Structure formats: structure tokens, C-alpha cells
Amino acid sequence: MTLDKSPEKIASMFDQVAYRYDLLNDLMTGFSHRRTRKVAVRMSRFSEGQTALDLATGTGDFAFLLHKQAPKGKVVGVDISLRMLAGAKLRAKKMGIQGVEFRHGNIMELPFDDNTFDVATIGYGIRNVPDALEAMKEIRRVVKPKGRFLIVEATPPVSRHMRFLANFHFSKIVPLIAKVFAYNSDAYHYFAKSVELFPTAPEFAETIKAAGWQKVFFHPMYFGTVTVFLAVK
């Protein structure tokens, strides 16, 4: 089975879920995504004076954490959904954060010169692009030599038992929560399917290498249901 991941389709789907996106994230993960994000951003080692690009930034969670880690660094968040970006800008305003720039753009054709950023991050976004290998080559292009790449993604656990439980959570519990709380619960069926079809962490690490990244390392969390990947250009 294949999913339609054309940027137009994905943008319209995220436009429809943007309003309740943050609430649904908390409910679907039992708030655990907050810890995952903090652990991951620390692993990026983003520091003062550096530049970071947060791809598929959505409502800005990773971008804000990067900014918090290095307030004198420069952070740019890019997303294809205008409504998710509007949510990010509103949150920045409410939090009084001015040091993060949000831009509309497609990961497959980034509007930046070669070798621009010290760090690139993408959280829960790589499974939504039409071609992950090409996306990671494009991301590599805009990262400086020796720059770091951090990916956080929901992954199918390697253990068969855990995989069964994770599939149950995504195919039964998540759509139920979405039905009650989200305006467009259909989108959450897509999310469940996209996680189920995503490669396991060791398999995906090979795709990161194939995109030209080096020193690829991965750190499974929550029984392998989420994985943090790190790589160097």
C-alpha cells in the first residue's frame, strides 16, 4: 500500500488539523512527546552563535526548544502548511519570542544556499515527504560541512510484540481520540498508516547513509516507538 504524500495533499491535510494539533499531540502521546523533544534537541548540541533550520516545523515546538537552548543563535522554521505556520507565529507572539523566523517552503526544494546551517532538525516530518532519500540529500545540501542533522520520528518497534501494541495504539486509540477532539479525524487515519508503513530504525539509518550523511547514530525511545537519529555531513 502507498500513501499520497504529494506536498499539496499534505499541506491541505495539515491545514485542516492545525487548530487542534498541539492538543492532539499531548493526548495521543500522553504528553511523552514533550520529553522526547527535549532529549532530542539537547542531542543536537545546537549552541550560541550557530544557525539552525527546523524542517516541517509545524507549530514550532522544535524551533522554540532550539531557541531556548541557544537564544543568541539563529533559528529558521520551514513548513509547507500555512495554517501550521500561522499557529507557530501565534505561539511565538504569545511567548514573546522574536528570535525565530518562520518561512513557508517545501523540504524537497529548500529556498537556501548550499552550506548555510550548522544544524538541521526534522521532527515527525520525514515520514510525510514524498521521497525521504531525496529530501535528506536536499537537507544535506543546505547544511555546512561537519554540520549535524537530527531526525525524530515515530518508528515501528523491532520487537513483534511491541509492534503489535504500537499498531493497536495508532490504528484504534489515535483515531478514537481524533474523532472526539479533532475536526478532521480522517487525517489521523493517514498518520496511523504512515507510521505503520515507516521503516524500522535500523532500516531508516541505512537510508540516511544513502543520502550521503555520515556517523549515523540512532537512539530508540519508549520501546522503539520513537527514534532520534543523528548524523553529520
Ligand SMILES: C[S@@+](CC[C@H](N)C(=O)[O-])C[C@H]1O[C@@H](n2cnc3c(N)ncnc32)[C@H](O)[C@@H]1O
Ligand atoms: C506531524 S507534523 C510535525 C510538526 C512539528 N515538527 C512537530 O514536531 O510537532 C508534520 C509537518 O510536516 C509538514 N510537512 C510535510 N511535508 C512537508 C514538505 N514537503 N515540506 C515542508 N513541510 C512539510 C506538515 O505541514 C506538518 O506541519
